[in-house]
Amino acid sequence: MGSLLITNGKIVTPNTIVEGSLAIENGRIAFIGEVPAYFQADHTIDAEGMHVTPGMIETHCDAIEKEMEPRPNTFFPLDMAMKEMERKLAGNGITTIYHSISLSDGSGIRGDEQSIKLMNNIDEHRRSSPSMVRHRIHLRYEVTNRRALPTIQAFIDEKKMDLLSFMDHSPGQGQFKSMDSFHHFTKAFYNITEEEAQRMTEEVLKLKQKVDWDELKQVAQEAYAKGISLASHDDDTVEKIDYMLKDFPVNISEFPITMEAAKHAKDQGLFVSVGAPNIVRGFSHSGNMRAIDAIIAGNANMICSDYHPSALFPAVIEVHRQGIPLPEAMKMVSTYPAESLGIASDRGSIEVGKQADVLLIDLNDTYPAVRQTIVNGNIVYQSQLSMMG
Structure with a gap:
């Protein structure tokens, strides 16, 4: 399953928005905001300008x-x-x-x-x-x-x-x-x-x-x-x-x-x-x-x-x-x-220990959009914008 690091994001926790990084390991949320130097990610996503929310x-x-x-x-x-x-x-x-x-x-x-x-x-x-x-x-x-x-x-x-x-x-x-x-x-x-x-x-x-x-x-x-x-x-x-x-x-x-x-x-x-x-x-x-x-x-x-x-x-x-x-x-x-539905101990919010079902959303676009969807620490959807000439 590996590890994933999302950097430079505005992380939407249950009661506030934390700016920083979100670390995912073995399908679960490991760190929010501050990530220790020893954490080694298999893959890194730069979420600059985007919010990171629960799935x-x-x-x-x-x-x-x-x-x-x-x-x-x-x-x-x-x-x-x-x-x-x-x-x-x-x-x-x-x-x-x-x-x-x-x-x-x-x-x-x-x-x-x-x-x-x-x-x-x-x-x-x-x-x-x-x-x-x-x-x-x-x-x-x-x-x-x-x-x-x-x-x-x-x-x-x-x-x-x-x-x-x-x-x-x-x-x-x-x-x-x-x-x-x-x-x-x-x-x-x-x-x-x-x-x-x-x-x-x-x-x-x-x-x-x-x-x-x-x-x-x-x-x-x-x-x-x-x-x-x-x-x-x-x-x-x-x-x-x-x-x-x-x-x-x-x-x-x-x-x-x-x-x-x-x-x-x-x-x-x-x-x-x-x-x-x-x-x-x-x-x-x-x-x-x-x-x-x-x-x-x-x-x-x-x-x-x-x-x-x-x-x-x-x-x-x-x-x-x-x-x-x-x-x-x-x-x-x-x-x-x-x-x-009785599943809040496992998912439904960005908290340490919960399953890593998270989204990267773009609120800056004319039409706010989901840019990436991550389920259990795996990227299952990714949207890339391009200019067609």
């Missing part, structure tokens, strides 16, 4: 679905999708990803059969194949999909997942306050006819009536006992948050719909995650809470890319531009995700 930890990203199925019912091999995905992740500074796989009541890549196959393949890939970034699995379970419960139970027993979120996308609450909003989204997302969308809407409403919440509580508690982190999703009321806290041992609230819900979740000690696309675009595509407003108000402390990995780093920069110090902005995509 970003992506807690919720379903982009692998689009890599596999870029058009409805047009599938590509997982090996190809994973390799292409890795290049994009490394280039965007994401060093650990929790692939969000949906067990929903939909079709295509989100049908049960395809989702199960995808989860098993990712699990096999991360255990047996060399990779540019760290792969984890975030299973998104739609509560109306009762037929998938045996699958979830098996994945819990085999610990094939690292994060389990409970979603309720039924119309009339959460993300879809009206029947029309659910109907239009379903029609567009699944590329189906008006009549098919209407049938799906009616079917979901019927399935919602059959949800056995006591059964789901038991599943959640078994997952928690296995060390699997838990999240609620699209929280829209104080009452829903209190219910999930009481009966489901969740510690993450993903994409709260309203500022009131976000504030309550944060006040109750939950990690509150908002979407990078919402921050970069300045609004929610569903007409819900503006993510940047929640962050500025102190009601959100995690950012995920949701469906667009390229938005994660620009979202951090936008948060910084809004007056949040860079160390705190970076913690929203590194330290806080690591803490919420």
Whole structure:
């Protein structure tokens, strides 16, 4: 694995910026700021003019679905999708990803059969194949999909997942306050006819009536006992948050719909995650809470890319531009995700002894960019600028 020395950098630690060098040995951070003369590096990087930050930890990203199925019912091999995905992740500074796989009541890549196959393949890939970034699995379970419960139970027993979120996308609450909003989204997302969308809407409403919440509580508690982190999703009321806290041992609230819900979740000690696309675009595509407003108000402390990995780093920069110090902005995509997922002892911040997942970022360019990505002490991505004559 060897040793690596990064010199002349502005090193973003959890609470401040240290100017100097960062030494990496055997995949872990050995020295910060001052490096003893006896340290011998196999390779040296001059980071003059750049910041050195923790690698970003992506807690919720379903982009692998689009890599596999870029058009409805047009599938590509997982090996190809994973390799292409890795290049994009490394280039965007994401060093650990929790692939969000949906067990929903939909079709295509989100049908049960395809989702199960995808989860098993990712699990096999991360255990047996060399990779540019760290792969984890975030299973998104739609509560109306009762037929998938045996699958979830098996994945819990085999610990094939690292994060389990409970979603309720039924119309009339959460993300879809009206029947029309659910109907239009379903029609567009699944590329189906008006009549098919209407049938799906009616079917979901019927399935919602059959949800056995006591059964789901038991599943959640078994997952928690296995060390699997838990999240609620699209929280829209104080009452829903209190219910999930009481009966489901969740510690993450993903994409709260309203500022009131976000504030309550944060006040109750939950990690509150908002979407990078919402921050970069300045609004929610569903007409819900503006993510940047929640962050500025102190009601959100995690950012995920949701469906667009390229938005994660620009979202951090936008948060910084809004007056949040860079160390705190970076913690929203590194330290806080690591803490919420129980991996903070190993990664999520630049501290001596932690795994060397770090980035060299350039804030001087017109468009701030990730210039180098280092995972476990190895350079997995490097960008070089050149002038074309």
